[in-house]
Amino acid sequence: MVHSSSRDRVITECLAKPGAAEDYPFGDEVAVFKVAGRMFALVPLGPAPGSVSLKCDPGLAADLRGRYAAITPGYHLNKRHWNTVALDGSVPEEELLELIDHSYELVVARLTTAQRNQLMA
Template identity: 45%
Template structure:
């Protein structure tokens, strides 16, 4: 997966928006003003920071060499995934979906229910 494919996939999530609060080199993806991903390129390597269940976060780090503790993030709840080919695209998409779903679950009930009504629970919680 490359930068464009990752960006397109993140923006395909219901009501996801892209923002650049940290400057032009770090694309932040949000749902209802809550960040669920940060896509950037550092020293020529594309990476994406994704929210993750703490137990799963460590398991993914143990399985994939391209999954690291979240760079400049809470390392218990965030992973940095290198888009260098060491992690299969389908696994990166699954991690992106989980990150989005975790953030949606943390939204206020009225916001969460509006998303579920508009897009269906399968679209919101893949």
């Protein structure tokens, strides 16, 4: 049962980000997490163990794919800027949480100053 709780933890972490919203633009099967209307995480809701797709700096993305078999180029996304992480327990939870933070911060960094200030309010 560990795997479904990994997905629950990912969803909880994504929703905990300032201004984060959960959306279903691709149907009921994929939870999409956005900040100011921009995606920072996609979590398919299908069978365990599940996965999460996260925005990632291209250099770091390539490094992570080299270190973990569970991290692959983003599924149905820009493969240079997105990684998909299988929630099979092989990526340490602490690192996974850092990758969620990294994805969120990349998106927030591209927002306007006014949008960022609104998040911090």
